[in-house]
Each structure stands twice: as C-alpha cells, then as structure tokens.
Amino acid sequence: MPTTAQSPPSPPPQAYDGTSPFPRDDGPAPPRGGGERLFVTVTALIVVLPFVALGLAGWLLWGRLIHPADIVLAAVLYTITCLGVTVGFHRGLTHGGYRAVRPVRIALAVAGSMSFQGDVIGWVATHRRHHAFTDRPGDPHSPYRYGTHLRGQLRGLLHAHVGWLFRNDATSAERYAPDLLADRDITAVSRAFPALCFLTLALPFGLGWAIGGTWLYGVTALLWAGLGRIALLHHVTWSVNSLCHLIGDRPFRTRRHDRATNLWPLALLSFGESWHNLHHADPTSARHGVDRGQIDPSAAFIRLMEHLGWVSEVRWPTPTRIESRRT
Template identity: 85%
Template structure:
C-alpha cells in the first residue's frame, strides 16, 4: 500500500523559513499588504484629503458657471446626470451588492443589464472588478488588501502616501487579483463572461451615446463635442473619484458605529452618500457585507437600496438580504 516517507530517514530542513511577522496594525506593509492607526497630524491630513477630493468638484462647478451657454449646454447636464445614474447604479447595485456580495438574486436580463451598465463606468471589466473587491474584503486594511490607505503605516507621511495609494495609486501597481481564486462563480457564468469580453465595446458605447445624443439634440459638431466632454469624459471622471473615495476616505474619515473585523477601519461618510448612491455608509457594509441596504440608520439615504426595493416589487430580483433590526443591533459597537 502507498505510504509516506519514513520519518527515520527523512532529514529535517536545516534552516526552516521563519513564519511571516504578524501584522501589528500600525507598521508599513511587507512588500504586499496594508496598515492602520493614526498619529498626531490629523488636521493636516484631513485638509489635504479635502483638497484632493473637494477642490476638483469646486473647479468643475466654477467652469460650468463661467462656460454656461458657450461650452456647456443644459442638455449636457441632463445627459451627464442620466448617464451618471445609470452607470453608477450599474456599479453599486450590479457589480457590488449583487455580483460581489450576493445581496439579492436577479432575473437573467436584469443581471446582464446591470453588469453592462456597470461596465460603462470605465472601472474595469465586471469579473476583474468583483475579484478585486472580494480580495479587499478578505484582507481589509491589512497585508493583502489591494487598496488600503494604511499600506505605508500610520505616521503622518505614511497616511498621506496611503491616502493617495488607496484613492488612485493602487491602479498603477502591477498587482493582479486572481479571478480564478476570488470570482470562480463569475468565470463559470456564460452571460457574465460575455459582458466581461464586451468591456472595450461598452467603453466605446459610453462615450458614443453622449456624442450621438448631443448631435441629435443640438444638430452641430459643437453640441456633440460638449456633450462628449461633460456627459462622457467628465461624468466618467466624477464617478471614478466618488468610487475611489469610498476606497480611500471611507477607511480614514467618518464614524464607526458598527463593529468590524480586526484592523478593518471602514467608516460612514455622509457627504458622499448621494454621489455614491449609498455606498459611503461603508462601516455597516463591512460589518455586514451581504446586506442589500447600507444606510440603515435614520436619515441615511441609500438610493441603491431603493432601486433594489423597486426591482424586488417588480419581481425582477428576489432573495433580497434586507437587514433586520436584530441583525443591525447585533453589530453595533
């Protein structure tokens, strides 16, 4: 019968590799990982954070006011709002709460439509997006998290560097997340694989739609180009920064009324609630990832949950994991 090596004749390794050091929650990561806890210069880093996130939006508003009627038209704003809502909900309702966390089950046409809408946000193909986000939850704010703001430690310089990393720097790292490991269910789904393959075409479509609509509404190249600028490029950039702010700001600034796992610093940040369609109620999400609603307390607007509720009433989604008072209370800090 087969047997293993004879213990008496198998030499023990002379220099066994030491186990990896245990993450202490404050140190910079080893080559692949994150780190939490903050030191004194909180006011400075909050100011820098506000400048990074708020100033571009203020400049954008000023440009819109100055250029109204010349390089921006009312139709551009309407198109931008409509496409921002469609693609943003594709990310939050489709990519995130549905495909990543299984907060509900959708009928096939809705599942495909939401995946396609999310792909038109220019945030990557659906399978790669889901795999990366599942990895983030597996290693939140500790080594292995692809975009933790604590990657470089908890001293002031490390926090500022980590904020930039969590917001956009991680996108430029060659740190591929294995879809085979983190999203095998989507790799096995023929419809989702087709949407993932169509990602380049959907990126073209998300720019072609405002360009074509601008042409049809205004009848000139100028109208088509301003629609492409505002309802295409700027709309995509705004949604990018809102999504990235959930990665960065919602792990550094805000309230933590719910208990999360060790080292997980996810927060609730109310100023981003509407722009993120409820995703910035991030602390509850990390306390209860499969919940279809993230804003569970009084006054916490959650447009994504409202859309899921509507789809449920239409019979287009089912098995929705709505939070119960008992479940919510059990997670309070």
C-alpha cells in the same frame, strides 16, 4: 442562472500589528496578459484622460458652450452607470445581496462596465479580495499600506485613491471570482468591456448631436456627459476606497484591523456606498444606510426591482441583525 457568491471566508490571520507598513512583497502577483508597459499606459489613459478632458472642457467652453442637455445627459448617464456599479457589480455580483432575473443581471453588468472602472470580473475579484484582507497585508487598496504615521497616511491616501491602479498587483479571478468565470453571460460582458467603453462615450456624443442638431452639441455632450461624468464617478468610487477607511463614524463592529467608516457627505453621490462601516460589518446586506436619515438610493432601487419582480431573495437587514453589530 448561477448563484451569486457571498463574500469569501476570511483568510488565516497574519502577523500584522495594525500600525506598521505592509510588507513590501505581499506575495507573487498572478501574471498579466501583455507587457507591463502596455498595462500602465492603458491604466493611465483610463484614469487620467477623463480628468484632462474635463479640465480642457472647462477652459475652452465655460460660459460659452455648455448646454442644458449636457447636464441632463450627464445626470442620466451618471445614474445608470453608478447603479450598474453599486447595485450590479457590488451588492449583486460581489456579495450576493439579491438574486436577479437574467436580463436584469446582464443589464446591470453592462451598465457597470460603462463606468470605465474595469471589466466586471476583474472588478468583482478585486473587491472580494479587499474584503478578505481589509486594511492589512493583501488588501489591494488600503490607505494603511504605509503605516499610520502622518507621512505614511498621506502616502496611503494617495495609494488607496488611485495609486493602487498602477501597481503590478493583479487579483486572481480564478481564486476570487470562479462563479463569474463559469457564468457565460458575465464572461461575455467582461470580454465586451472595450466596446462598452467606446459606447459610454459614443452615446452622449450621438445624443448630444441628435438633440442639438450639430456636431458641436455632440462634442460638448461628449465632454460633460461622457468624460466629465466618468471622471466624477471615478473620483466618488475611489473616495469610498480611500476616505471611507480614514475619516468618518464607526457605529458598527468590523473585523480586526478593518477601519471602514460611514462618511455622510458622499452618501448621495455614491448612491449609499459611503455608509461603508455597516457594509463591512454586514457585507451581504442589500441596504447600507440603515439608520434614520441615511439616504441609500441603491437600496431604494433594489426595493423597486423587488416590487417589479426583477429580483428576489433580497438580504434586507433586520433590526436584530443591525443591533447585534453595533459597537
């Protein structure tokens, strides 16, 4: 099994003062496959469709056709796909916080792909690039792209939350994720992304129909446990990109210009990802919530897998390592 890569080394420092807008052109973007119009259309469908469907569901069905099974299915599928992103895509494949046995590695990559957040290799490459250039030119989704004045911050917040998805600013997988491109299992999961997007919607529809006995139960499950669940997880993930670089506490030192914060209101929904300041201070750490009362469900799941023998070489933070990074 290929070794999971740690965060790439920091690039040479650039002439950036920490407050000015980023240069308009951060360098030539790698070419995209297909036309730009097709890319924008597909991105818009992935980003907007779950929110439109959720609003439509609330308008048509609230108080009439929302069933307990929809809520249970939504919670179960949210847990599975969120762990796929936080434990699989992020702490495992991106940062090498642990080594997983092959079936678990594949299963987590599949679960993360069912979150509708892009194929696994593209997701990892983009996140590694974010760490290489955090909050300075080259960062694909920094809220400081347009400067630190009020108008720039508001524009940057929108950019970091969702606007960056529509920019022609592709991240090179050859540069940032060559280890995954060389991994046949992960490349197979990456190629299967469209099919997994279909599966993540077909599954709640089929289960809802099976539980309720009619196609109408399948439709409500599709809306709430499918599209609604995807919309919620999208918003939570994007909030880590945006809010967790603007507001919150910074008890740990990070690199110059890196403004990652801890934002406790997002901790439960993000499964511990919003303890973002510690993560940027120590990216390979398998636990992000390291202080008393900081709930980190993703770390708890990694601990469970370690006990079961499914993962090994877990990079747990030590007290000395934590204290050495405090401000």
